[in-house]
Amino acid sequence: MLKVNGEPLKYAAGMTVSDVIQAKKFTFPLLIVKVDGVYVPRESYSTTAVPDNSDVQVIHLVSGG
């Protein structure tokens, strides 16, 4: 089990950041992702593994400011 923004998500072997994003169906396309406090560049989402028990923080980026 891992945590995504504090909520549990079932772990699957070989899970990547892309898999987590798909599973959680985030509303907006541009995101900030940190896995156990480490920033994941967006071009690495499909190749960065998310370990079991990790703490994943995902923040939307929306226009306006």
Add this chain to the structure above:
Amino acid sequence: MKIYLNEIPLEIEPEKSIAALVSAYKPSADVLILNGFPVNSDRVLKEGDRLVLIKRGEIPTIEELDVLMTARHTPGVHQKLKSASIGIAGCGGLGSNIAIALARVGVGCLVIVDFDVVEPSNLNRQQYFIDQIGMLKVDALKINLARINPAVKVQTQAIRLDATNIADVFKPTNVIVEAFDRADQKAMLVDTVESLFPDKPLVMGVGMAGYGGNNLLKSRSVGNLHVCGDEVSEAGFNFGLMAPRVGVVACMQANQVLEILLGSDPNM
């Protein structure tokens, strides 16, 4: 015992009252501020007390200005802010408000960056005036900041920030504030800062369209990254950007900068 009168250390006898000092040093003073808070009744001073005496309407000298302007600060805060340099990426709804808030509390230096000019539709949320329409935002903002607090050093760059120039512009700063409008620009900034300066605090503003919804606005921190806003209210058709809600997020960002520079406030 030692107290501070308008920031100048002064040895006085114990049990001396505020009224006695007013009488001796500034009989015309009608605003008395003790340790950051106004007093309107007399009291005896204690060791280390900081007293500021102001006469309403009197225009101070440049030297006096710094002391008088920070009289309401929590004691000790101003010294720490004076040595800080803050970078602000974007001088629009967020950036202009953030710059003004930080200038008022007296940060040492602001590096403000924006390629754009002031136009009338900015004025519903951005800190510019009608006589500044057409001016470069960084020039107009620099003028406004000087009118508020001339002690703040303001460096301007009228450029479009991208992955190739962010390092040079923001390397000397202690904290970077993201104040862009477009989501792709916010993404570019966070990607670049996390790659070049992963330990440098970055304070972003995300989700502030519309009106009301105060309780949806929040602050979230993950390591060096701090995000203020509701994270979902995207400006778009039928969902505008207006001074009150944008201003709340901007001040949350400025407030977050203070917490980064000063640590948590022990009063809270």
